[in-house]
Amino acid sequence: AQSVTQLDSQVPVFEEAPVELRCNYSSSVSVYLFWYVQYPNQGLQLLLKYLSGSTLVESINGFEAEFNKSQTSFHLRKPSVHISDTAEYFCAVTDANAGGTSYGKLTFGQGTILTVHP
Amino acid sequence: ETGVTQTPRHLVMGMTNKKSLKCEQHLGHNAMYWYKQSAKKPLELMFVYNFKEQTENNSVPSRFSPECPNSSHLFLHLHTLQPEDSALYLCASSQVGYGYTFGSGTRLTVV
Numbered sequence: 072a073q074s075v076t077q078l079d080s081q082v083p084v085f086e087e088a089p090v091e092l093r094c095n096y097s098s099s100v101s102v103y104l105f106w107y108v109q110y111p112n113q114g115l116q117l118l119l120k121y122l123s124g125s126t127l128v129e130s131i132n133g134f135e136a137e138f139n140k141s142q143t144s145f146h147l148r149k150p151s152v153h154i155s156d157t158a159e160y161f162c163a164v165t166d167a168n169a170g171g172t173s174y175g176k177l178t179f180g181q182g183t184i185l186t187v188h189p
Numbered sequence: 190e191t192g193v194t195q196t197p198r199h200l201v202m203g204m205t206n207k208k209s210l211k212c213e214q215h216l217g218h219n220a221m222y223w224y225k226q227s228a229k230k231p232l233e234l235m236f237v238y239n240f241k242e243q244t245e246n247n248s249v250p251s252r253f254s255p256e257c258p259n260s261s262h263l264f265l266h267l268h269t270l271q272p273e274d275s276a277l278y279l280c281a282s283s284q285v286g287y288g289y290t291f292g293s294g295t296r297l298t299v300v
Contacts, residue, residue: 105288114191114279114291161232163288176222176245177289181231 073098073164077180084152085188092147092183094136094162101167104145105177106136109159118160121145122167132156157187192216195280195292202270203300210265210295212280221263222289223255224279232279238263270299 078093096102103122107115119130126138136147145162162180193214202208212221223235237245238257252274254266263280275298281289 103288107289107291112296114193114195114293115281115289116191116291117288120288165288176220176234176237177283179232 073102073166073178075162075164075178075180077160077162077183079183080181081184081186083186083188086154087151089150090148090152090156090185092160092162092185094145094147094180096143096145096162096164098143098164098166102164103167104136104138105163105165106130106134106145106147107161107163107179109161109182111158115161118147152185152187154187154189156185159184191290191292193280193282193290193292195278195295197295198293199296199298201298201300202267204270204272206270207266207268209267210278210280210297212263212265212292214261214280214282214290214292216282216290218282218284218290219260220283221257221260222281222283223263223265224281226277226279226294227275236265267297270297272299275299 074097076095084090105120106118108118109115119128121128121138129135134149159182161182163177165177196211219240221238225233234247235249236255241257252269256264277294277296279294280292283289
């Protein structure tokens with residue numbers, strides 16, 4: 072079984088400040104890791120993912136996340152946030168060798184609400 | 190548009206009504222999912238379908254009845270719901286290793 076812990080339920084920051092949203096996971100097998108973003112009254116959108124290769128992955132809108140296997144973490148960072156980044160962010164994990172009934176099934180954290188103030 | 194379409198976007202129903210939520214994807218994905226998202230609670234996985242076969246039912250009450258007629262369509266049939274069933278119902282599809290593609294959700298209110 073896998074689990075995901077997002078350490079902060081709410082993160083308020085000022086515009087243009089840096090931000091880090093923390094995510095730790097627990098798994099006995101190799102994993103793929105994801106960050107999703109949810110804007111108000113919308114579904115979840117994939118922000119970035121780690122499957123293999125470089126442990127630092129980036130999104131097109133300036134977010135990045137680093138996979139740290141020894142610390143079982145996948146923290147999300149942005150050096151300078153915008154008002155438009157205000158949303159809820161979800162970290163998720165799946166078994167990298169999924170098959171059968173666990174075919175790609177994701178386990179989600181509880182979400183972190185990022186609020187960017189002017 | 191994400192490639193996963195959910196209808197309706199909003200639904201208000203009485204406790205004695207019967208309604209259905211629809212989800213459609215043409216991404217060629219083989220797995221489809223229903224999630225429930227309630228305020229102040231984590232996402233709850235309800236059902237998983239792989240290649241049209243239900244592979245997971247997370248102790249969901251029988252007043253929720255899923256149907257997957259083909260790999261592109263997924264329904265959630267609702268009957269005799271309770272007010273605590275009011276939530277955002279999210280459909281997603283996936284291929285293994287690529288994460289989910291979510292629909293925009295159906296905001297359900299039970300009155």
